[in-house]
Amino acid sequence: MTIQIAIDGPASSGKSTIAKQIARQLNIAYVDSGAIYRTITYALLENNIQPNDSEAIKEQLQQFDIELMADQDYFEVRLNQQPIGLEIRSEQVTAAVSEVSAYPFVREYVNHKLQQLSRNYSVIMDGRDIGTVVLPEAEVKIFLTASAEVRAQRRYEENKQRNQLTQSYEDILQAIIERDRYDSNRKIAPLRKAEDAIEVDTSNLTVEEVVNKVISMIQPQL
Numbered sequence: 001m002t003i004q005i006a007i008d009g010p011a012s013s014g015k016s017t018i019a020k021q022i023a024r025q026l027n028i029a030y031v032d033s034g035a036i037y038r039t040i041t042y043a044l045l046e047n048n049i050q051p052n053d054s055e056a057i058k059e060q061l062q063q064f065d066i067e068l069m070a071d072q073d074y075f076e077v078r079l080n081q082q083p084i085g086l087e088i089r090s091e092q093v094t095a096a097v098s099e100v101s102a103y104p105f106v107r108e109y110v111n112h113k114l115q116q117l118s119r120n121y122s123v124i125m126d127g128r129d130i131g132t133v134v135l136p137e138a139e140v141k142i143f144l145t146a147s148a149e150v151r152a153q154r155r156y157e158e159n160k161q162r163n164q165l166t167q168s169y170e171d172i173l174q175a176i177i178e179r180d181r182y183d184s185n186r187k188i189a190p191l192r193k194a195e196d197a198i199e200v201d202t203s204n205l206t207v208e209e210v211v212n213k214v215i216s217m218i219q220p221q222l
């Protein structure tokens with residue numbers, strides 16, 4: 001039997017941290033859907049294609065070799081047979097990804113790959129439209145939120161720890177607000193809570209508390 005768990009929410013709400021820990025505990029694959037949109041955006045920028053050039057993006061998308069590798073407890077995105085790394089987390093990619101991911105043909109391309117993958121494996125998948133569009137039949141749907149200020153502070157601390165403090169707290173906050181605005185207002189598959197999703201506000205919770213809370217929601221389905 002396979003189980004599908006959907007975790008949606010705004011930028012930097014802790015989705016990947018929480019989903020990774022749960023995947024480890026349940027011994028299932030954590031699927032980072034945002035990483036695929038980021039990989040496409042990275043590859044476009046590498047080819048000097050701008051996010052507003054829809055015709056060039058459409059054409060280029062057919063040329064890309066983007067593969068999702070998965071196993072029971074493993075998931076990886078590969079670009080031209082190479083595993084992708086931190087290059088998809090750069091400021092440039094982050095600034096352009098929302099525009100690229102708003103194109104319907106980009107979303108179709110990604111959704112097809114995600115749905116194929118989750119047919120064969122139990123997954124915990126995070127993103128913006130997993131509970132609403134990609135896995136509407138998911139057994140458990142979580143919508144993770146936190147105030148924009150809390151999310152910016154967490155991202156700032158994370159960057160500091162990684163010695164990657166290239167943006168001030170204020171810049172991070174503005175970038176988060178802008179990306180949420182773009183992701184929430186696009187016509188296709190906007191960021192929103194599925195009707196049957198449970199909202200968890202993580203503003204005043206530790207990672208462990210959130211993980212335990214979500215695990216207790218999954219447990220009855222196992």
Ligand code: C5P
Nearest residue numbers: 033034035037097098101127128129183
């Ligand atoms: O999750 P992450 O912040 O890495 O996602 C990067 C961007 O990819 C989001 O801001 C959004 O524009 C897009 N995205 C999306 N749908 C998803 C996952 C990500 O549109 N399911």
